[in-house]
Amino acid sequence: MPRLVINGLEARYGSLKVLDGIDLDVASGDVVGLIGPSGSGKSTILRTLVGLTPPAAGSVEIDGEHIDYAKPGDVRRLRDRLAIVFQQYNLFQNMTVLQNVMIAPTKIKKRAAAEVREEAVRLLAKVGLADKLDRYPDELSGGQQQRVAIARALALRPEILLLDEVTAALDPELVSEVLDTIRVLAREGMTMLIVSHEMGFIREVSKEVVFMDAGRVVERGTPAKIFDAPEEARTRDFVSKILRH
Amino acid sequence: MLDYTFQFGQIVPYLPRLLDGAVVALELAVLSFCGGLLLGTVGAALLTFAGGVVRRIIGWYVSFFTNTPQLVQIYFLYFALPDMGIVLSSFTAVLLGMTLNAGAYLTEIQRAGFESRRQSEMEAAEVLGFSRVQQIRYVILPHVARVLFPPLSNHFILMTLGTSMAAVFGVEELTGQALNINSVTFRSLEIFSVTALLYIAVTLVASALLAVIGTTVFRARMRMF
Numbered sequence: 001m002p003r004l005v006i007n008g009l010e011a012r013y014g015s016l017k018v019l020d021g022i023d024l025d026v027a028s029g030d031v032v033g034l035i036g037p038s039g040s041g042k043s044t045i046l047r048t049l050v051g052l053t054p055p056a057a058g059s060v061e062i063d064g065e066h067i068d069y070a071k072p073g074d075v076r077r078l079r080d081r082l083a084i085v086f087q088q089y090n091l092f093q094n095m096t097v098l099q100n101v102m103i104a105p106t107k108i109k110k111r112a113a114a115e116v117r118e119e120a121v122r123l124l125a126k127v128g129l130a131d132k133l134d135r136y137p138d139e140l141s142g143g144q145q146q147r148v149a150i151a152r153a154l155a156l157r158p159e160i161l162l163l164d165e166v167t168a169a170l171d172p173e174l175v176s177e178v179l180d181t182i183r184v185l186a187r188e189g190m191t192m193l194i195v196s197h198e199m200g201f202i203r204e205v206s207k208e209v210v211f212m213d214a215g216r217v218v219e220r221g222t223p224a225k226i227f228d229a230p231e232e233a234r235t236r237d238f239v240s241k242i243l244r245h
Numbered sequence: 246m247l248d249y250t251f252q253f254g255q256i257v258p259y260l261p262r263l264l265d266g267a268v269v270a271l272e273l274a275v276l277s278f279c280g281g282l283l284l285g286t287v288g289a290a291l292l293t294f295a296g297g298v299v300r301r302i303i304g305w306y307v308s309f310f311t312n313t314p315q316l317v318q319i320y321f322l323y324f325a326l327p328d329m330g331i332v333l334s335s336f337t338a339v340l341l342g343m344t345l346n347a348g349a350y351l352t353e354i355q356r357a358g359f360e361s362r363r364q365s366e367m368e369a370a371e372v373l374g375f376s377r378v379q380q381i382r383y384v385i386l387p388h389v390a391r392v393l394f395p396p397l398s399n400h401f402i403l404m405t406l407g408t409s410m411a412a413v414f415g416v417e418e419l420t421g422q423a424l425n426i427n428s429v430t431f432r433s434l435e436i437f438s439v440t441a442l443l444y445i446a447v448t449l450v451a452s453a454l455l456a457v458i459g460t461t462v463f464r465a466r467m468r469m470f
Contacts, residue, residue, distance in 0.1 A: 050372045079374050090369035094387035103383060104373040149369075156373065 143174030281347025288352030
């Protein structure tokens with residue numbers, strides 16, 4: 001049974017309709033890649049899912065539970081299950097790496113510090129930052145900061161991880177270290193919805209690829225179908241432009 | 246030429262009283278600054294996040310206290326409140342007046358810090374499940390402490406000097422003690438030059454301490470745990 005089901009989701013910025021009836025589902029353990037031109041609404045889907053942009057219409061269900069974004073209690077429960085990693089990392093600048101990872105579990109979820117610390121250290125080791133625990137974000141490279149952000153998201157033990165162009169702000173030589181981290185998560189069966197312009201990576205890691213344009217889902221299918229034999233003209237156009245450069 | 250022989254010897258016996266006065270002045274400054282900081286933090290948070298009515302009330306509070314003389318504010322507390330059945334000791338009246346006054350100024354100062362918060366960090370905190378109060382406590386205040394440490398410590402120094410107005414109400418802080426000693430010895434030049442030096446000493450020490458705290462604790466970031 002699909003874990004995340006989105007039906008007819010709409011979102012607006014003022015009078016501009018940025019999401020125009022999105023239907024999407026992500027099954028447990030699957031990785032779904034969201035691709036499309038800039039401004040097509042990919043990031044808005046993720047922001048709407050975590051409650052940062054209120055939906056104008058449509059429904060979101062997680063494991064059959066309908067989420068009413070107007071209800072703070074629903075949004076709180078939702079955020080226990082969904083985590084998001086942003087393009088710009090958005091780490092807390094006044095906290096060390098370890099504190100960034102520990103703060104939500106200890107101060108918000110009130111879990112025991114010793115236990116959280118152990119888990120945080122393990123997560124940071126997993127993303128390759130065991131030696132940076134006491135550094136501050138501005139002492140790290142972009143790739144390292146992004147890996148801290150991933151560890152911070154995982155520290156809340158989310159069921160679904162949303163990745164919003166997590167390599168778009170990185171220098172090219174730092175991209176692979178972040179992608180490697182995500183590959184590990186995919187292998188472990190983490191359910192993920194990934195927005196990215198790294199087409200090779202999306203193709204490799206996704207079970208399903210969704211192509212979006214102008215706030216709508218244009219086409220979805222296996223990576224092979226979307227990248228090698230797209231049915232829609234707009235998908236063909238986009239894919240050929242991406243692969244040509 | 247000045248036809249005056251300084252006789253500092255005569256005021257030496259009174260030095261302990263001046264030092265006692267300096268301690269009272271610092272007490273007033275520290276207590277009212279801490280109270281004002283608390284008021285200012287709540288005020289800035291409400292100005293930034295609360296609804297229109299609450300914002301307007303805070304706005305009135307800030308306007309009133311930053312646009313009337315502090316002396317008049319304390320006069321009101323000390324002489325006018327008893328007419329309403331509230332009698333405050335001179336120390337309490339000055340402390341309360343200075344606290345309310347500081348609260349208004351520190352609201353204004355901190356509001357700038359609240360407004361310069363990093364939206365990206367606020368969003369990260371929000372999706373991690375932080376409530377508004379937790380966002381303020383863990384994200385905004387460390388940022389405010391860091392960027393606003395210099396203007397906040399300047400305000401503390403101003404308040405330390407401002408405690409001298411407590412003398413008007415008979416509080417035996419540094420200036421009050423100086424006035425008392427002057428009325429006994431009439432060595433005004435000696436007394437007030439020593440008093441001035443004591444003020445300078447207090448503010449220099451406070452500035453140095455604040456600078457150390459600012460660079461070690463805040464510039465090098467606040468510790469959260």
